[in-house]
Structures are given as structure tokens and as C-alpha cells.
Amino acid sequence: xxxxxxxxxxxxxxxxxxxxxxxxxxxxxxxxxxxxxxxxxxxxxxxxxxxxxxxxxxxxxxxxxxxxxxxxxxxxxxxxxxxxxxxxxxxxxxxxxxxxxxxxxxxxxxxxxxxxxxxxxxxxxxxxxxxxxxxxxxxxxxxxxxxxxxxxxxxxxxxxxxxxxxxxxxxxxxxxxxxxxxxxxxxxxxxxxxxxxxxxxxxxxxxxxxxxxxxxxxxxxxxxxxxxxxxxxxxxxxxxxxxxxxxxxxxxxxxxxxxxxxxxxxxxxxxxxxxxxxxxxxxxxxxxxxxxxxxxxxxxxxxxxxxxxxxxxxxxxxxxxxxxxxxxxxxxxxxxxxxxxxxxxxxxxxxxxxxxxxxxxxxxxxxxxxxxxxxxxxxxxxxxxxxxxxxxxxxxxxxxxxxxxxxxxxxxxxxxxxxxxxxxxxxxxxxxxxxxxxxxxxxxxxxxxxxxxxxxxxxxxxxxxxxxxxxxxxxxxxxxxxxxxxxxxxxx
Amino acid sequence: xxxxxxxxxxxxxxxxxxxxxxxxxxxxxxxxxxxxxxxxxxxxxxxxxxxxxxxxxxxxxxxxxxxxxxxxxxxxxxxxxxxxxxxxxxxxxxxxxxxxxxxxxxxxxxxxxxxxxxxxxxxxxxxxxxxxxxxxxxxxxxxxxxxxxxxxxxxxxxxxxxxxxxxxxxxxxxxxxxxxxxxxxxxxxxxxxxxxxxxxxxxxxxxxxxxxxxxxxxxxxxxxxxxxxxxxxxxxxxxxxxxxxxxxxxxxxxxxxxxxxxxxxxxxxxxxxxxxxxxxxxxxx
Numbered sequence: 001x002x003x004x005x006x007x008x009x010x011x012x013x014x015x016x017x018x019x020x021x022x023x024x025x026x027x028x029x030x031x032x033x034x035x036x037x038x039x040x041x042x043x044x045x046x047x048x049x050x051x052x053x054x055x056x057x058x059x060x061x062x063x064x065x066x067x068x069x070x071x072x073x074x075x076x077x078x079x080x081x082x083x084x085x086x087x088x089x090x091x092x093x094x095x096x097x098x099x100x101x102x103x104x105x106x107x108x109x110x111x112x113x114x115x116x117x118x119x120x121x122x123x124x125x126x127x128x129x130x131x132x133x134x135x136x137x138x139x140x141x142x143x144x145x146x147x148x149x150x151x152x153x154x155x156x157x158x159x160x161x162x163x164x165x166x167x168x169x170x171x172x173x174x175x176x177x178x179x180x181x182x183x184x185x186x187x188x189x190x191x192x193x194x195x196x197x198x199x200x201x202x203x204x205x206x207x208x209x210x211x212x213x214x215x216x217x218x219x220x221x222x223x224x225x226x227x228x229x230x231x232x233x234x235x236x237x238x239x240x241x242x243x244x245x246x247x248x249x250x251x252x253x254x255x256x257x258x259x260x261x262x263x264x265x266x267x268x269x270x271x272x273x274x275x276x277x278x279x280x281x282x283x284x285x286x287x288x289x290x291x292x293x294x295x296x297x298x299x300x301x302x303x304x305x306x307x308x309x310x311x312x313x314x315x316x317x318x319x320x321x322x323x324x325x326x327x328x329x330x331x332x333x334x335x336x337x338x339x340x341x342x343x344x345x346x347x348x349x350x351x352x353x354x355x356x357x358x359x360x361x362x363x364x365x366x367x368x369x370x371x372x373x374x375x376x377x378x379x380x381x382x383x384x385x386x387x388x389x390x391x392x393x394x395x396x397x398x399x400x401x402x403x404x405x406x407x408x409x410x411x412x413x414x415x416x417x418x419x420x421x422x423x424x425x426x427x428x429x430x431x432x433x434x435x436x437x438x439x440x441x442x443x444x445x446x447x448x449x450x451x452x453x454x455x456x457x458x459x460x461x462x463x464x465x466x467x468x469x470x471x472x473x474x475x476x477x478x479x480x481x482x483x484x485x486x487x488x489x490x491x492x
Numbered sequence: 493x494x495x496x497x498x499x500x501x502x503x504x505x506x507x508x509x510x511x512x513x514x515x516x517x518x519x520x521x522x523x524x525x526x527x528x529x530x531x532x533x534x535x536x537x538x539x540x541x542x543x544x545x546x547x548x549x550x551x552x553x554x555x556x557x558x559x560x561x562x563x564x565x566x567x568x569x570x571x572x573x574x575x576x577x578x579x580x581x582x583x584x585x586x587x588x589x590x591x592x593x594x595x596x597x598x599x600x601x602x603x604x605x606x607x608x609x610x611x612x613x614x615x616x617x618x619x620x621x622x623x624x625x626x627x628x629x630x631x632x633x634x635x636x637x638x639x640x641x642x643x644x645x646x647x648x649x650x651x652x653x654x655x656x657x658x659x660x661x662x663x664x665x666x667x668x669x670x671x672x673x674x675x676x677x678x679x680x681x682x683x684x685x686x687x688x689x690x691x692x693x694x695x696x697x698x699x700x701x702x703x704x705x706x707x708x709x710x711x712x713x714x715x716x717x718x719x720x721x722x723x724x725x726x727x728x729x730x731x732x733x734x735x736x737x738x739x740x741x742x743x744x745x746x747x748x749x750x751x752x753x754x755x756x757x758x759x760x761x762x763x764x765x766x767x768x769x770x771x772x773x774x775x776x777x
Binding site: 298302349 | 665
């Protein structure tokens with residue numbers, strides 16, 4: 001990486017030049033630097049509305065970059081060690097979907113972890129590819145999904161040698177990393193592409209001592225949420241390509257669904273954030289890691305809470321752990337994660353990322369200060385003092401391998417009917433049924449509702465698990481495919 | 493040449509102090525600190541552009557935040573001062589011979605160093621042999637403390653700046669835990685007058701009221717504060733600020749003061765109607 005070059009920010013610099021030229025706008029957007037919408041200026045400020053401008057020659061065009069956006073993408077590619085980089089303006093969702101649409105066509109198989117993000121399943125609805133799921137292992141105490149075991153990926157590849165790609169979710173929301181390098185090598189050895197949903201991993205490219213990034217592991221594509229740990233504006237993201245991808249083809253795929261009026265606020269924020277990360281990222285993430293580790297020690301010293309970290313690493317389902325993620329197991333103070341999440345917000349004015357059945361996750365980033373960490377730790381100590389109850393363990397159901405009978409696309413577009421759960425046996429489901437914990441789908445659109453799954457749903461519900469997804473929140477009824485499509489089972 | 497220090501008390505109101513010269517400007521991890529000499533207020537210190545104290549009016553809150561609880565609690569032996577790195581609070585506490593230990597916890601060493609250099613009349617309070625200064629975050633210090641203090645004084649002033657953590661429910665909870673069963677906590681309660689200051693002031697009372705069995709508010713006139721009007725909070729596990737006030741005992745001590753008197757002690761708890769109403773609203777919320 002050429003550090004002198006990385007000091008540049010071509011999109012930002014072009015906007016700055018453009019602003020000084022005081023060009024009279026007879027183009028969109030119609031607010032004309034805010035003059036037509038004073039309330040918008042009041043809300044966002046003159047500087048912000050002044051650079052909310054349209055694509056034009058001096059500012060390039062995201063649909064077909066030839067000048068400043070192209071240079072900014074090249075600098076980002078260099079900073080992330082990628083062969084090519086696309087600026088994305090519809091979140092990492094658009095990045096994940098572009099990855100899948102770039103390598104899968106109708107009827108192709110793709111190997112995915114079962115707890116894959118919704119955006120990936122939606123991509124399958126768009127392209128008609130067939131999912132092959134790998135069981136993410138589950139931590140029995142924490143009740144969270146882990147990474148993909150190499151041996152499970154190997155089995156999936158052997159059973160589906162015609163699959164075209166393997167998608168890995170790395171790191172997970174909780175910071176769990178799979179053996180990415182080995183999974184990529186295994187996929188390549190079988191002629192498959194390796195794709196990585198790296199929504200929670202921007203910092204891996206810049207911090208020292210953090211788990212391996214997708215590009216370093218040799219992945220073909222990675223979708224990176226710059227707006228999460230990278231510091232850019234919400235909705236801005238990067239799609240990274242390895243050397244063996246045809247960038248012209250990916251460009252066509254990206255443009256299938258991408259806006260032709262990309263926001264310069266988003267693009268300039270990507271440009272500036274990339275520069276900041278390249279120049280100062282290592283020091284910043286060193287500080288983030290130290291703050292998260294400090295918070296872990298202090299929270300564990302409070303007692304009752306378990307802020308987990310690198311001790312989870314087991315060489316398999318937790319091949320590595322991203323220490324910048326601060327997750328805390330709260331069951332031993334007798335509170336569900338979601339209860340602690342609500343208490344922190346309502347009673348202590350602290351908003352954390354999320355709470356699940358057994359854990360909370362506090363997002364630590366380059367914007368945090370140590371005094372805020374003290375507030376979080378202090379609040380957790382006070383929650384324990386005031387609200388603790390006798391510890392309670394939660395029931396954790398076993399993983400059931402899904403039986404895919406129809407593609408997500410076929411299930412999405414098919415005629416459907418609602419049946420009482422017990423009568424749905426043998427039919428093809430048309431909706432998601434998620435079970436928390438551990439936050440892994442029991443059923444996805446296109447899968448057979450087996451006797452085992454019905455019993456599982458009833459048992460898990462009785463044990464206090466939360467079931468989410470279906471139209472009927474109590475899951476007394478389930479939507480299934482109707483008519484001859486369902487009976488013939490011809491959809492795969 | 494005219495040289496003025498301006499502080500925005502609200503977006504539409506500013507206070508100006510004519511300055512003779514600037515003596516110091518420096519930045520720590522926590523704040524920017526400036527020290528000026530001025531004809532009207534004497535020497536004063538500003539943090540991130542807000543006056544923290546001046547020679548002319550610092551006696552008001554140092555006296556009010558110390559003597560009010562000291563005239564109520566029958567026997568204070570161990571005191572914790574959060575913030576208070578200038579030494580003014582410790583100086584007032586040093587008048588009381590029954591006090592055995594004064595722990596001053598100040599996160600910013602630069603603040604203490606600057607006060608020692610430019611405000612020796614305050615900082616002398618830190619030289620009392622009973623005083624121990626710890627450079628640490630107040631919340632962090634409190635976390636491990638249980639049933640250790642008779643009196644906690646929160647001398648931090650800014651509920652929105654770097655000391656925001658000291659105006660939170662977890663702070664009041666941590667203080668409750670760190671106090672003995674008859675302990676008292678007093679704290680800077682902000683100014684209720686301007687619209688934008690009202691919400692933090694309300695929030696403070698709501699939190700203290702729910703954390704302690706007794707929670708009352710008292711007032712003082714401090715010219716460099718917004719609207720010149722300042723409140724203090726008195727949160728207590730057992731003693732009532734008026735019911736347990738021992739006027740005779742305090743007067744017998746013969747402590748020389750400039751603001752506080754035993755008569756004023758009682759009057760300070762008599763609040764204007766609008767303040768009484770906003771506090772009561774928070775109590776009934």
C-alpha cells in the first residue's frame with residue numbers, strides 16, 4: 001500500500017473543488033443546494049446539502065466510473081489488498097446480493113451456513129439458486145451460533161460437487177471466526193468460488209493482531225460494511241474482488257439493481273473513511289481492542305456476568321475470535337440479554353447493539369472513549385445490584401438438517417395456503433421459522449415440514465424459546481405451498 | 493485593546509468577562525483548560541470554554557457543597573470527593589477535625605497541576621495530610637467501594653461534557669452502595685432557569701430521588717453560572733437536611749465563612765415555585 005497515495009481522497013477533493021466553483025445548478029437534485037428546502041438545511045446544515053449533488057463530469061458517475069470515483073475505488077482496493085473494489089450505496093445487503101448473483105445462476109447450488117443473513121436468502125429468491133446448508137455449531141452455554149467447521153464444509157462439498165460457491169459469514173456478529181484460509185483453499189480445490197459476508201469485519205484489514213481478513217485468506221469476493229467498524233455513513237459499503245474475478249461481469253451485476261443517482265454524501269464518506277483507516281487504522285483499532293479487553297476484564301470482575309473473548313477459541317467452530325466485539329452472557333445474573341438491553345436503555349440512557357435470549361452485545365468502535373466504557377461497566381454493575389434474580393439456564397434445541405424441496409425462488413412465487421401446524425407435515429414451507437436461541441432457522445422457504453420439525457417447534461416453544469418469522473406469531477398455523485406444485489415436488 | 497472571554501450560556505445568551513491576560517492554555521485527554529486574569533472576577537479557569545470557577549465566586553459553591561451536609565451528619569469520618577481537583581472542597585473539609593480521610597478522585601491530572609500552579613489558595617486544600625488524590629475515573633473508583641464513606645461530594649459540574657458519567661443512574665447507584673447506612677451524597681445540580689438546562693436538571697433529580705430515601709434540592713447565587721443561579725442536590729439514606737440540621741453544633745465550631753450561615757442553611761432549601769414544581773413533577777413521574 002502506497003501511503004502517499006492513500007493520503008488522497010479523490011471524491012472528497014473533487015467535491016471540494018466543485019463547491020468552490022459555485023456552479024449554477026440547472027440539474028437535479030431539485031432542492032438546489034438546499035435553497036428550495038430550508039427545513040432540510042436546518043436539519044442537515046449547509047455543508048451537507050451543498051454536496052448533495054448529481055453525477056456530472058467533474059464528479060464522475062458510480063454506474064460507470066472513469067475518473068475520481070474510479071481512482072477512489074482503486075485506492076480502496078489497494079488499502080484492503082483487493083484486486084478491485086466497488087463503492088456500494090445500498091448497504092452490505094447489496095454487496096452480499098451482488099456476490100451471489102455474480103457467481104450463481106438459476107439452479108446452481110451454493111453452500112451457506114444455516115444462520116446466513118437474510119440478504120443472502122433474498123439473493124437466492126432473485127436468482128433461483130439452490131441452498132446447501134452447513135450446520136453452524138452452537139455454544140451450549142452461551143446459546144450463540146459459531147463458525148463453520150472445516151469438516152462440515154468438506155462434507156457439504158463432497159455431497160455436492162456440482163456446487164458453484166461457498167459463502168462464509170466471517171466474523172459473526174459475536175466476533176466468531178471460521179478457518180477462512182482453509183475453507184477458501186478447499187473451495188478453490190473443488191473449482192468453487194469463495195465468498196465472504198464480512199459485514200462485521202472492516203477493521204480486520206487494518207488492526208494488528210486481529211483475525212485474518214477475507215482478501216488475505218484468498219477469497220474471491222467479500223462484502224464489507226464500512227459503515228459499521230469503518231466509520232463511514234450508514235448505508236455505505238464496499239464490495240471487494242480477488243484477482244480471479246471478472247470485474248466487468250460483476251460490474252454488470254452490481255448495475256442490475258444499483259441506483260443511477262448514487263449519493264455523494266455516501267461515496268465521499270467511503271472515500272474519507274478509507275483514507276482515515278489507511279493512515280490511522282492500526283492505531284485506532286489497537287485502541288478499540290484495548291478498550292474492549294479492558295471492558296471485558298472489568299465486567300467479569302463485577303461478577304455474575306460473562307464477557308467472553310479469546311478463551312472460546314477451539315481450533316474448529318471458533319477458529320479465531322475478534323476481540324473488538326464485546327458480548328456479555330447475562331443468564332447468571334438471572335436476566336435475559338434482552339432484559340438487560342431494555343434496562344440499559346430505559347434506566348441508564350445507554351443504547352447497545354442488541355440483546356438476545358442470553359447475551360448482550362455492545363458495539364465498541366473508533367468513536368468510543370474510556371469514560372463511556374466506565375459508564376457501561378458501571379451500569380451493568382448497578383443492574384446486577386438492583387435487578388439480579390436467581391440464575392436460570394435456557395433450553396437449547398439441537399440442530400436439524402433441513403430438507404430442501406424447492407428453491408427459495410420457487411417457494412417465494414408459488415401459490416400458498418395456511419394450514420394448522422400439525423397438518424402441515426410433508427408439505428413445503430413458504431416462510432421462515434427462526435428459533436431464539438440460538439437464532440438459527442428451523443425452516444426456510446422451500447423446505448419440507450417434517451414430523452421431527454413439528455415436534456421440535458412444539459417442544460422448543462414449550463421450553464420457552466422464542467419462535468419468530470411466520471405470519472402467525474404463535475405458529476399455530478404455517479404457510480405452505482398449495483396445489484400440485486407442492487405434491488409433485490418438482491421444484492428443485 | 494479589548495480582550496473579552498465569551499461563554500454561551502444558551503444559543504441566545506452569552507456571558508462576557510473582560511480579560512487582562514491569558515495565563516495558561518492546554519489540552520488533556522479530557523478537556524481543554526484555560527486560565528485568565530480578569531478585573532472583575534480575578535483569576536478564573538475555563539474547561540472547554542465554560543467557566544469552572546473564579547477567585548471571586550468560588551467560595552460560594554465550595555462552602556455550600558461542604559457545610560450543608562457537614563451541619564447535618566452527626567459524625568463524618570470518611571469523605572469521598574469526586575472531581576474537586578482544584579482543592580477548594582478539600583480546603584473547606586479540612587476545617588472539620590473529626591474527619592479522618594478525604595479521598596479526592598479526579599480523572600484529569602492536568603487539571604490538578606494547573607490548579608496547583610495558578611490557584612494555590614484552593615489547591616492548598618489538597619496538601620492536608622488527610623487528603624489522598626487518586627487520578628481515576630469516578631465511576632471506576634466507586635465500582636469496588638461498598639459501605640465505606642459517610643459523605644460523598646460530587647463536585648463535577650457538567651452533565652453533558654466529559655463528566656457525563658457522574659450524572660447517571662449508575663453513578664447514584666454506585667454512591668448509594670459506597671456509603672454507610674447513614675451516608676449522605678451532595679452533588680452539583682445544575683441551573684434550572686434556561687430551557688435547555690431544564691431537562692438535565694430534571695433528569696438529575698429523577699435519578700437521585702429514585703436512588704435515595706431522602707432527596708432534597710438547595711440553591712445558591714453564583715454569578716458565573718448560567719442565569720447566576722445554581723442548585724445543589726442533597727441525597728441521603730437517613731438524615732434529613734432540615735430535620736437533622738444541628739444549628740447550635742455547627743455555630744459552635746466557629747468556622748469562618750463568606751457565604752454559608754446557619755440561617756442560610758434553612759433558607760437555601762426554600763425554592764422558587766417554578767423549581768419546586770419541576771422537581772415535584774419528576775418525583776411523581
